[in-house]
Amino acid sequence: MKNCKDVECMIIPYLNGQISERKMQKFIDHVMECPSCYEEMEIGYMATIGLERLEKGASINIEEEMKRMLEQSRKQIRLHTQIHRVSVLVNVGAMLGVAYTLIYQISIWCGFHMPF
Ligand SMILES: [Zn+2]
Known part of the structure; x- marks a missing residue:
C-alpha cells in the first residue's frame, strides 16, 4: 500500500x-481508507474544481461530488479490468x-492422425 x-x-493529477x-x-x-488523505483530497477538490465552479456562480457540494467522483472512477477501473480480462481470454483462444x-496441417503433411 502506498x-x-x-x-x-x-491528488491534483x-x-x-x-x-x-x-x-x-x-x-x-x-x-477511501485514510481519513487524512480524504481530507487532503477535499481541499484539493475545493482548490481546483470547486473554485472553478464558484467562479461561475454555481453551488457546490464537495462531499457528495467527491463520493460520486470516486465511485465513478472505481466503476471505470472495474469495467476496464473486465474488458482487459476478456481480451486476454480472446487472445489465448485465438492462439490455441x-x-x-x-x-493439423503438419499432421496432414506428415501423414499422421491427430490424436484429438
Ligand atoms: Zn493517507
Whole structure:
C-alpha cells in the first residue's frame, strides 16, 4: 500500500484526470481508507474544481461530488479490468486456434492422425 505522501502527490493529477488507471486504483483504495488523505483530497477538490465552479456562480457540494467522483472512477477501473480480462481470454483462444490449425496441417503433411 502506498504511503500518505505518495497519495497526496497524486491528488491534483487525479482531479485533473492525469494519472493512469493502475495508479488510480491504488490511489482510490487509499483515499477511501485514510481519513487524512480524504481530507487532503477535499481541499484539493475545493482548490481546483470547486473554485472553478464558484467562479461561475454555481453551488457546490464537495462531499457528495467527491463520493460520486470516486465511485465513478472505481466503476471505470472495474469495467476496464473486465474488458482487459476478456481480451486476454480472446487472445489465448485465438492462439490455441492457430496452434491447432498448424498442428493439423503438419499432421496432414506428415501423414499422421491427430490424436484429438
Ligand atoms: Zn493517507
